[in-house]
Amino acid sequence: MATKAVTPRPAPARAAPARRGGFLRTSNGKKAVMAVTGAVLVLFLVAHMLGNLKVFAGAEGFNSYAAWLRTVGEPAVPGRTLLTLAEIGLLAAVGLHMWAAVSLARRAARARPVKYAARRRSRADGYVVRTMRYGGVIIALFVVWHLLDLTFGTVNPGGAAATPYERVVQGFAPARWWVTSFYLVAMAMVGLHLRHGLWSAFQTLGLARGRRRRALNVLAAAFSAVLVLGFVSVPLAVMIGVVK
């Protein structure tokens, strides 16, 4: 690899023994943060998707599930304690995940200041990978809308006074097809994000080695597909009138 260096650059000062920047300053450290916070969010998505399916149990079942989320742990802890803790955890995970993503994206941009004239052609399965950064932003915007719609009721026809079940049924009413469309697009982005993200997390944490690589890759694809189908089943069921 000896290069015929005509103008050798001075070698940077020999790295000090300690990790000077600390774990979180290294690209590998940031990747690990991304993988672990991503995994927290995935666990949340699984629980959320399964919870959503309660809609098929009818208004009673769905509303009491929503109430249970607020009372779980009582009387050992005051109402909403566990829910609030989960919310703080999720917020922190999203924050750290986005911080790592932005920081790595900026590092990548600095590493290639001059672009290729010929379109750099993907030789691997490049499509999903390219959606990661802007897809993540779409997902984040969706989450904001989603909270205003179904959690706070601000942009929901039922308003804040409606029960959770009413909010779902009115929110995805056929007349609000554009809301449903946005929801479907966002879920497709979540699917793509996890398709690469899950596999990438296995790789980042050093798990995807040897014979396990293929299995984990298939697992990531299957898992993402099942998750997205679970999520989209609810608005579709409302739209075609199965849930009303």
Next chain:
Amino acid sequence: MNLTLKVWRQNGPADGGRMVTYKVEDVSPDMSFLEMLDVLNERLTLEGDDPVAFDHDCREGICGMCGMVINGVAHGEQRATTTCQLHMRHFEDGATITIEPWRAAPFPVVKDLVVDRGSFDRIIQAGGFISVPAGSAPDAHSMPVKKEDADDAFDAATCIGCGACVAACPNGSASLFTAAKITHLGLLPQGQPERDSRVVAMVEQMDLEGFGGCTNTGECTAVCPKGIPLDAIAQMNADYLKAAR
């Protein structure tokens, strides 16, 4: 064959650089890509022009000196092939071929298609070695090594340090190269004493040189002339997390 080349010309590190179009005629399909450039350079020299500078040495795919981005793909479309081993029969007569240097901030252009890969050398200096008294080669059976480990270490050791992985990576990451060295040394008994400090120092040097982070796109392994697998990067990540704990 007659070809149109669009080649990156840059007089030196300070020059802005530009794509220049050349016609090359009577190229034999049996020529290698570098021989085709030799034809162009002979003509340019006769015409009193500056020949196109490019790196090369062995021209048999083992030294890692050659390398250019051909039509947007590092080392060209042919898989598991260095630029010197790429033959013109893979191109069509009359084709237009775009030729650019590796593009990455830690690989500054020296001239035309030649980049300074000193950053790779400094990653090696940071920890890509073993500190043992080196006498004559040890007896083959004196230190047993598991077959799988020996195979993986050997596969990783085939990295020729060409830099195509960096050139192809959308993040300009040097992870595949660094991981190849870490896997090669880390799986063998001689590499154990420095296994932890090596991975920490080499990963840190990679960052210091300004390479991007890995997002597991797999573009590197797809263009790697030696087919270094992504497994190497997983190995590096596992070793790093263990050492940094």
